[in-house]
Structure formats: structure tokens, C-alpha cells
Amino acid sequence: MTYTVRRAIQSDVESIQTFYNDSLPLINIQQTSWIPNVYPNFSDALNAISKKEFFICLDEQDIVVGSMILNHESDKAYQKLEWLKSEKNSKQGNLIVHTLISHPKKPKKGIASYMIMFIKKYAAENNMASIRLDTFVNNIPARKLYEKNGFSYIGRTELTSFDNNGTDDCVFYEFQV
Template identity: 35%
Template sequence: MPVGEHYFQTKEQLDYLENWLEKRFEKVYIEQGTINDIAELEALYDDLNDYLSANTNYPGWIKGIYPIRETAEKAIEEGSLYVLRKENVIVGSIVLNHEPEEAYDNVKWGIDTSYNEILVLRTLVVHPRFMKQGIAKQLMDFAKELAVSANIKTIRLDVSVDNTPAIKLYEQSGYTYVETVDLGLPYDHLKWFRLYELVL
């Protein structure tokens, strides 16, 4: 090939190379959330709830009710909220704590142990602009890696029976269905929840 000539010559080839380079070198990382993230998380929650209201609201969340600013504040205060940043912008978040819903106590789980050795996964969110890019899967993988590193024995979660995309994600991530329960929420559309567990 003569000096100065390139393998990528057509516009399509150059566009492909540019797109590949952007994905190869973009900064994507997960870290613990801080009080400096609260305003950005609140905006993410609001944007997501607006999107859900305008489309199919699979989780049944309600803007101004859940998730809200206080959701992020409480989780950050207890050190259980993690954010996924893409080019320094929060595009997803997850909460991992040791606090089960009361209904969890009435279920036979795959393993019987103290909640000090159990992570409860909740408030998994992805900004609408970054959906279908594997963000939720990255957060799920992170939860598992964090649990393993902390010698956690199992991860548990609940999901609305209507939230079929999340159910699919959890099952593809290896979580096992346990039981369907009423969490006692004061909303008719949020009565039944499927419980899942990933024994480590």
C-alpha cells in the first residue's frame, strides 16, 4: 500500500472506524454515589418517570412518589447507592443494601442466613437516552461482583409482575424465581411482585 494511503477510504468505512474508536475509548465506570450526585440522580429519576409515563410504564413507578430525590439521599447516606458514569455523566444507578421488605420474611428462600450476608437489589435505573445499551446488565454484573468480593451469600430482589423487561433481565442474569407476594403498597397497580434470588 503506498505511503499516505488508508485502509478506510469510503464514508461508511470511516464512520464505522470513528464509531468503533468512540466506543473503544469512552470512559465508563461504576462507583459509589456521593451527595454531589443527588441533583443529577433526581433529574435522572424525573426523566425516566416522564419517559415511562409517555410509553409503557413497566415498573409502575409514579413521578413524585418513586424514585425521588429522597430515594437517592437516603441510599447515599447509608452508602448503598452506586452510579454508572459514561463520559462523566450518570446514565444508570443501583441500590444495594441489607434491608428486605417485610414480605420477604414469609417466603422460603434458597438459602437461610442473616441479612448481613444478603444483598437486596433495588432501584435499578437507566436514563432513557441510554436504554438498550447494556447499562442495566453492567449494573447487574457489578452487583454480583461486589457481593462476591464482600463474601455475600445471596442477592435478593422484588419486581412488579408487569415489569417484563426487568424480569427477563433478572432471569438471564441467573436469578431464580422464588414466589409472588403482596408488598403491601397503597397502589392497586403495584400489588403483586415476583421475588428472585441469586445464590452465590
């Protein structure tokens, strides 16, 4: 299967909404700590599109099979961790990955790995010092994906839950560009 990853544009909105409607109800919330209708949500996707931070993965039929947000915004908890690469080494800082979703009806098709490959290329082309991300401690498939793709485990700490009613136990990873 051949995939393409690109920045989403306004004309992609309907396809992204279809992707969200098809995939989000199937996401294992015990594995991700995501909260249905709270996070991720379509209004966050629209906001990221307007900021040019939303990226989509398309299959050979130009159907959205994955999405993610790439920017420089990280939670305050990121400052508590000891990262491998300093932002001082790059004019562009660090790339932060948010809400990486591959379609749950298409497991083991290489979608997430292709998206990771794109993120690495994008970070290198944009002179990023590193790629950073976090995931829920119980999200074993995501953790294996990141480790398989050369991300280093940085640490573990609590992040405020998506509904702001507690915290989630999360692990953090970094890839040096």
C-alpha cells in the first residue's frame, strides 16, 4: 500500500470529518485515555487546519486513513523532563506530535509507521532539533511504534486529563533529528 502525507487544507475538511466519525468511536479509550467528544474532537482539527498544523495521511484512493497535529506547543510537564537534545541547537526548536491517529479499521497496514517516517523527514527539512511526543502509559502499541522507529524513552510523568478532571500517567519520547 502506498500512502501520502501532506498538510491539510480547507477542501479536506469533509474528508477529515468522515475520518474522525469513522475512526474515533473505535479508539480504545482505556489504551489512549482519550475521552469521546472531548479529545480528540473535530473543532480542534479545524483549528489546527487554520493554523496549518494539521496533516493527513491518504491511501491510494485519496481516502484519509490517518491524521496528526505537528507544532511547537507542549504541555508544561515537558519542561520537567530531561530531554536528549536542547532547543538551543536549532533555530526552529522541537517538533511536537499531537493526536496521531491511524484508522482503527486498517490495523497492521503501515499507516502509523509511514506517518512517523514523514514526521522525521519534515523535522529534518525544517531544521528541528528533535521530535517530541507523549502517550498514555497503557498505550503499548504506540509505545512499540515509537521505539521501533528510533524514539528514545525520556521519562514518565502525569499530564492533566483531557477533561481537566484529574491526571493521566504518560510516557515521553524523543527522536533526535
